[in-house]
Amino acid sequence: MRSIRSEFLASNDGEEWEDKHAKFVWTRYATIVLGIWLLVNIPTFGINNEQMAWSDAISGLCLIVFGLFSLSAKNIWAPWATCLIGIWLQLAPLIFWSPLAFNYLNDTLTGVIAIALSILIPGTPGMVEDAGPETPSGWSYNPSAWVQRLPIILLTCVCWFISRYMAAFQLGYIQSIWDPVFGDGTLNVITSSVSKAFPVSDAGLGAAVYTIEALMGAKGGTRRWRTMPWIVALFGLFVIPAGLVSIILIMMQPLLVGSWCFWCLLTAACMLCMIALTIDEVIATIQYLRESTRQGHALGAIFWKGGPALENSEFDHQSPSPAEPNLNFFKGCFRGVTLTWNLILSLILGIWLLFHTGPYYIAVSIGHILGALSITFSIIAMAEVMKTARFANIVLGVFAILLPFIMHAPPPVTWKAIIVGILLIVLNLSKGKIKENYGSWQQSIR
Numbered sequence: 227m228r229s230i231r232s233e234f235l236a237s238n239d240g241e242e243w244e245d246k247h248a249k250f251v252w253t254r255y256a257t258i259v260l261g262i263w264l265l266v267n268i269p270t271f272g273i274n275n276e277q278m279a280w281s282d283a284i285s286g287l288c289l290i291v292f293g294l295f296s297l298s299a300k301n302i303w304a305p306w307a308t309c310l311i312g313i314w315l316q317l318a319p320l321i322f323w324s325p326l327a328f329n330y331l332n333d334t335l336t337g338v339i340a341i342a343l344s345i346l347i348p349g350t351p352g353m354v355e356d357a358g359p360e361t362p363s364g365w366s367y368n369p370s371a372w373v374q375r376l377p378i379i380l381l382t383c384v385c386w387f388i389s390r391y392m393a394a395f396q397l398g399y400i401q402s403i404w405d406p407v408f409g410d411g412t413l414n415v416i417t418s419s420v421s422k423a424f425p426v427s428d429a430g431l432g433a434a435v436y437t438i439e440a441l442m443g444a445k446g447g448t449r450r451w452r453t454m455p456w457i458v459a460l461f462g463l464f465v466i467p468a469g470l471v472s473i474i475l476i477m478m479q480p481l482l483v484g485s486w487c488f489w490c491l492l493t494a495a496c497m498l499c500m501i502a503l504t505i506d507e508v509i510a511t512i513q514y515l516r517e518s519t520r521q522g523h524a525l526g527a528i529f530w531k532g533g534p535a536l537e538n539s540e541f542d543h544q545s546p547s548p549a550e551p552n553l554n555f556f557k558g559c560f561r562g563v564t565l566t567w568n569l570i571l572s573l574i575l576g577i578w579l580l581f582h583t584g585p586y587y588i589a590v591s592i593g594h595i596l597g598a599l600s601i602t603f604s605i606i607a608m609a610e611v612m613k614t615a616r617f618a619n620i621v622l623g624v625f626a627i628l629l630p631f632i633m634h635a636p637p638p639v640t641w642k643a644i645i646v647g648i649l650l651i652v653l654n655l656s657k658g659k660i661k662e663n664y665g666s667w668q669q670s671i672r
């Protein structure tokens with residue numbers, strides 16, 4: 227019985243992989259050099275932590291061994307093993323609480339390079355690459371275009387720098403941390419009982435996640451919505467849940483810690499923007515998988531290996547908007563996102579609720595939660611494919627109107643809640659103008 231590897235290498239995909247492997251074989255030698263670099267740094271710079279020393283030694287040896295195995299195109303498992311070592315190097319300094327900043331920097335950057343050399347630059351076995359259309363059928367733009375992914379990657383890098391800054395304090399590399407708005411707010415948050423409940427530096431863990439997100443954002447070509455559905459799905463899972471976690475942390479800060487953290491708020495804002503910019507590519511991939519299975523293709527094979535452009539799809543009748551040859555770079559980055567006046571006003575209301583203070587503590591606390599949720603749904607609804615998310619603001623408006631009466635809040639709080647509730651309901655009744663076309667998803671935009 228032939229092995230999966232043998233069947234793959236005997237296929238056309240296997241021949242393409244061998245050609246590509248020969249073109250990027252230099253990345254395998256670079257991986258070996260990377261392993262040597264990790265090993266020689268142990269006696270050169272010292273580690274002062276036996277567990278970290280063993281981790282670096284074993285990781286370095288693994289990089290050398292997997293790099294050697296990767297020299298043969300037959301060992302399609304070896305690049306993935308190298309990638310896992312790269313991910314481990316992102317986490318090892320956090321798990322072992324690396325006492326030296328150099329070791330943290332060395333491991334994390336070495337891990338990034340290892341991941342890039344293993345699967346990012348040379349690609350992955352079985353990935354479909356063809357000269358078919360870049361734009362999904364029925365769409366007026368390509369959500370996987372580099373100009374679309376660039377702002378997401380840049381926002382991820384902003385979150386990465388912020389998280390590493392806070393992690394440096396938690397790990398003891400710096401003795402103070404600066405908050406330009408809330409004074410000791412950031413210090414109070416990252417040293418709170420909530421933060422200390424994590425077995426590792428929570429900021430460092432966030433930095434590791436943002437590293438993986440940035441690499442996934444850069445993975446694949448401009449047709450990855452159909453050539454690499456798995457990476458789009460994984461990227462969406464990382465970006466969207468992480469953004470929601472950021473909102474939960476925002477709600478916890480004033481309620482459980484009693485302080486605001488400027489850097490946490492900035493990170494959460496970036497993550498929410500990333501959700502709005504990422505969701506269209508996820509929708510395009512879901513459309514492609516659905517149509518592929520409808521035409522009889524195996525879902526598993528298409529999901530992991532991708533597939534060609536589909537003929538006679540159910541949304542071919544949707545005519546895309548005319549091309550815009552003079553579209554400037556900035557507009558190209560944010561196609562599919564519309565800043566309508568009603569959503570901007572809903573966002574402002576949410577910000578007001580989030581930062582509003584008053585004598586009636588329970589009402590203010592609930593206002594924080596409603597404000598955070600309103601901000602979340604308003605920004606997500608700015609993505610045209612997710613216009614229906616604004617209906618959640620209507621539900622929040624109803625809660626804002628009813629809760630003061632249930633809680634017997636004083637008249638000033640009651641009137642403010644009623645006004646905010648009515649505004650949220652009225653502002654989110656209209657979806658506004660939809661500028662782009664989205665194939666069969668068009669009918670789902672309400």
